[in-house]
Amino acid sequence: MTLLYMDDIFLQHETGEHPECAARLESIHSRLRAGDLLAQVDFQPPVSASLEDLTRCHAVSYLEQLQTVAKFDGGRIEADTVMSGKSAVTAWKAAGSLVDAVERVVEDDRLQALCLVRPPGHHALKDAAMGFCLLNNVAIAAKAAVEGWGLSRVLVVDWDVHHGNGTQDAVYEDECITFFSVHRSPFYPGTGRKSETGAGPGLGTVFNLPLKFGISRADYLTAFENELTKAADRCRPELVIVSAGFDAHAEDPIGSLGLQTDDFAELTRLVQQVAATHAGGRLISSLEGGYNIDRLADCVELHLTTLLTSQA
Numbered sequence: 001m002t003l004l005y006m007d008d009i010f011l012q013h014e015t016g017e018h019p020e021c022a023a024r025l026e027s028i029h030s031r032l033r034a035g036d037l038l039a040q041v042d043f044q045p046p047v048s049a050s051l052e053d054l055t056r057c058h059a060v061s062y063l064e065q066l067q068t069v070a071k072f073d074g075g076r077i078e079a080d081t082v083m084s085g086k087s088a089v090t091a092w093k094a095a096g097s098l099v100d101a102v103e104r105v106v107e108d109d110r111l112q113a114l115c116l117v118r119p120p121g122h123h124a125l126k127d128a129a130m131g132f133c134l135l136n137n138v139a140i141a142a143k144a145a146v147e148g149w150g151l152s153r154v155l156v157v158d159w160d161v162h163h164g165n166g167t168q169d170a171v172y173e174d175e176c177i178t179f180f181s182v183h184r185s186p187f188y189p190g191t192g193r194k195s196e197t198g199a200g201p202g203l204g205t206v207f208n209l210p211l212k213f214g215i216s217r218a219d220y221l222t223a224f225e226n227e228l229t230k231a232a233d234r235c236r237p238e239l240v241i242v243s244a245g246f247d248a249h250a251e252d253p254i255g256s257l258g259l260q261t262d263d264f265a266e267l268t269r270l271v272q273q274v275a276a277t278h279a280g281g282r283l284i285s286s287l288e289g290g291y292n293i294d295r296l297a298d299c300v301e302l303h304l305t306t307l308l309t310s311q312a
């Protein structure tokens with residue numbers, strides 16, 4: 001069974017003339033509603049994150065700041081990041097939906113989940129918004145799996161074209177969470193070198209795969225599979241969480257690492273294989289970037305199709 005978190009509440013994070021806009025999700029919604037995939041999923045209502053969930057990754061003072069900015073009807077909270085009056089409520093629901101997915105998937109290893117949420121999360125820092133992100137949905141979910149549900153080996157795979165610096169920061173010293181990111185480099189946000197491998201008890205749990213613009217699709221996929229295998233073999237995950245950004249698509253206006261829509265089916269299959277081999281198939285995928293509205297709908301539709309057809 002595949003759980004789907006897809007709800008109009010995630011349109012309420014209104015950002016105006018901004019690449020990370022509600023129209024991204026509207027495009028995905030209308031595409032999925034026009035097809036037959038939704039008959040095959042188990043819809044889950046969005047759930048708000050608890051303070052306990054959020055403080056595993058964020059400072060209370062920062063959470064209060066987000067609520068205050070929303071209360072005064074939003075505004076620009078950081079160079080690239082905009083909030084509306086509903087953005088805090090929406091962000092709490094985005095993070096909470098991932099935590100809810102963790103609870104359901106951990107309790108029943110036949111399950112996978114796709115969380116079509118916004119705002120995205122992988123740049124969000126402990127005490128600051130960054131790069132269109134408010135709360136670090138995936139890091140919050142990974143920490144919930146470990147600290148709330150007692151897992152000791154979680155693998156986060158981040159294939160968004162940008163390095164997931166916020167997620168890396170959150171798990172850098174965590175021996176229970178392995179982080180693998182493939183990203184364009186040099187590129188925003190400037191982190192994600194191969195030499196960043198974790199610290200303290202988490203030393204060796206961070207796998208960065210920076211790739212140069214211009215790499216061929218075949219070379220990208222080979223490098224992805226090799227590094228994913230290394231990370232998975234070391235981690236032997238009980239749960240796999242994907243930061244699924246689709247901005248490595250060749251037609252993405254702010255990203256691009258030359259991928260075509262079909263390549264995201266292959267990425268999905270490779271991650272599903274890891275989940276099947278190590279984690280009894282337990283896989284949670286969460287939307288990050290992807291700014292070509294039509295290609296984003298193509299990619300998400302194919303991602304969900306692949307999740308559904310390849311499920312054991």
Ligand SMILES: [Zn+2]
Pocket residue numbers: 160161162245247255288289290
């Ligand atoms: Zn991105």
